[in-house]
Amino acid sequence: MPHSISLRRLSVMLALGAGLVAGVAGAQATTNVQLILDASGSMLGKLPDGQTRIASAKATLTQFLGGLNADAGLNVGMRIYGGGLKTGPQCEDSVLVTPMKGFDKAALQTQVSGATPKGATPIVYSLIQAANDFPKDSSRKVIVLVTDGEESCGGKLNDAAAMFKKLGIEVDIRIIGIDLNEKARKSFEGFGTFENTRSGAELGAALSRATATTQAGRYAVSSPKTAGAGSVVEVKWTGPNNPGDYVTVVPKGTPVGQYKDYFYTKDGNPGKLTVPLDPGEYELRYSSEKASPNPTLASAPITLTPPTYGLSAPKAVLAGSQVEVRWTGPNNPGDYVTVVEKGAPIGKYTTYFYTKAGNPGKLIVPLNAGEYELRYSSEKASPNPTLASVPITLTAPKYGLSAPATAKPGSTIEIRWTGPNNPGDYVTVVEKGAPIGKYTTYFYTRAGNPGTLKMPTAPGSYEIRYSSEKASPNPTLFSVGIEVR
Known part of the structure; x- marks a missing residue:
């Protein structure tokens, strides 16, 4: 009794046939393909999921036919054995239901859906009949036989081979077994290309080997x-x-x-x-x-x-400053360099630059002092991997402000500042005790030292603050009080 096979496995086996058919269609002026379907009584046997073998074969063959392209010069026919399509002895119950004239997908699928399992398994008789179905010309000839068992009518596969030789027909025979038992598998040894599978890996390897030898230059x-x-x-x-x-x-x-x-x-x-x-x-x-x-x-x-990755940068820089980083790597699309806290999870990032932007690249490091890592990473995997890293220490910069203790309302005063002058650093004036991040008039430190700042028009107690746009809310890095009166 043949073992069962899943519809998915049979689908993959027929994908082999699809690759074969597609591959040969363009290699010769004409390609003739005959599908031979087993509709013997044993095909009524059920799979573990309750579906019959014939139902699985029908569904898979329909899917197979739906995936074929009607290329010029491709002729696809179908022969069915068993099923009581022909009166007379069961061992001669084999009928060419669709001739190899063009590719009539609808007609073929109709024949598949109408197949009814009954009777014996005349494989050899069907192959001998198939030999006579093919035209006697130089076209490429292919047989794809789908069966769940071995010959049951006493035929010898050597007799089928002899008939093809007698007629001068070279044919590529592919036998797709529905998880045949050992005896059935051995019956096909040395005849055409037999494929049986017990695992996805075995099936994939067999498919690759088969398609590699049958594409005939088309792919x-x-x-x-x-x-x-x-x-x-x-x-x-x-x-x-x-x-x-x-x-x-x-x-x-x-x-x-x-x-x-x-x-x-x-x-x-x-x-x-x-x-x-x-x-x-x-x-x-x-x-x-x-x-x-x-x-x-x-x-x-x-x-x-494996490509070579590397990073080079100063061992220590001021927190919040801009650092120049040299990198070694393949510069693949999505490659980037970032800075993160030491030991941060894989895939984490803060400020970054893409390697495509140039070498060296520039980064603004975080405002908080501490131990960090520069990482070479890529967007092409998730989480983004760390392909190279180097440590970097961020030291706390010194900040300071020097300004008059008092100023007139609406006046402009001169302020000297001490700080790293990082991109986005600025000096502003706000009411005393104003929330972090608040600002009024301001100047960027990059504008010069000292800078000038216009005072509020309303008298009162105020603060002059050194701040930065590189964190949210903008932090107060240093402040001094000033009275406006």
């Missing part, structure tokens, strides 16, 4: 064999550029249908991909959204090497 991807992790890679591609065709990059051995960064082929040739930040062995894949899971139609290996 291809090429790029440098190595690239820096996280870098932008230019990829040249060969393919039909059908709607939904795309190129992606994934770790080597990733299951079929998965993707990371990608570009659609419609966007140009070559296209550009941002490869992952983690070094290792990867694959570039040409795929399509028109089948589920998206098949791998072509692939090429690429090794991602």
Whole structure:
């Protein structure tokens, strides 16, 4: 009794067929494909979820047909064995329900949905009949056989092979087993390409091997064999550029249908991909959204090497000051340098500059003195990783103000200041005890020392404050009192 298989697994196996069909269609002037569906009585057996094998096969074949493109020169037909479509002996119950003349998707899907399991499993008889279904010409010929069991009518697969040889027909035979038992699997050894799967990883590897040998030049991807992790890679591609065709990059051995960064082929040739930040062995894949899971139609290996990262800056600077930072790195899109408190969580940032802005770059460090880190990071992963870091100590600057003790209302006075003169530093006058961050008239320290400040017109007690725009609310870093009268 054959084991069960999930619809998802069968879908992936048929994606192999989709890749095969799509791949061969453009390689020759004409490609003839015959799908052979097992509608024998055993297909009524149920899967663990209660769905019958025939229901799974129908759903998957319908999905498979829906994902094929009606390329010029592609002829797709269907033969069904079992099902009582033909009167007479069960072991001759095999009918070409749709001839290989063009690609009539609706007709094929109708035949699939109408298949009713009944009778024996005449695989060899069906293959011999299929040999006579193909035209006797130089077109490419493909058979995709979907079955849940072995031959039950005493036929020998060697007889089918002999018939193809006798007729001078070269055919690429793909046998997709619905999780066949060991005896059934062995019955197909040495005949065509047999695929059976017990895990997603095995299936993905088998799919990659099969598609690599059957694309016949229609699909291809090429790029440098190595690239820096996280870098932008230019990829040249060969393919039909059908709607939904795309190129992606994934770790080597990733299951079929998965993707990371990608570009659609419609966007140009070559296209550009941002490869992952983690070094290792990867694959570039040409795929399509028109089948589920998206098949791998072509692939090429690429090794991602670890880039060199580094940062160089003064070991100590004044808090709130601007610091110049030299960096070493790949300068990938989204690479940046930031400053954070020592031991801050990965991905945290304060002020920053993108490496694309130049080398060295400039940062305004925080106003609070203490131990900090400069970090080289990237937006291309979440949380943004720390790719390089160096410690930096922020020392407390000295602040001071010198001004008259009194001033006349509305007058302009001269004020000397002491401070780091950081970008955004300013001196203002406010009422005594005003909230932090409040200001009236002011001058930026960058305007010179001393600076001039116009006093309020209302008499009273006031404060002159040294403050900064680099924190919110703007802090009072130093203050002196002044009487306006």
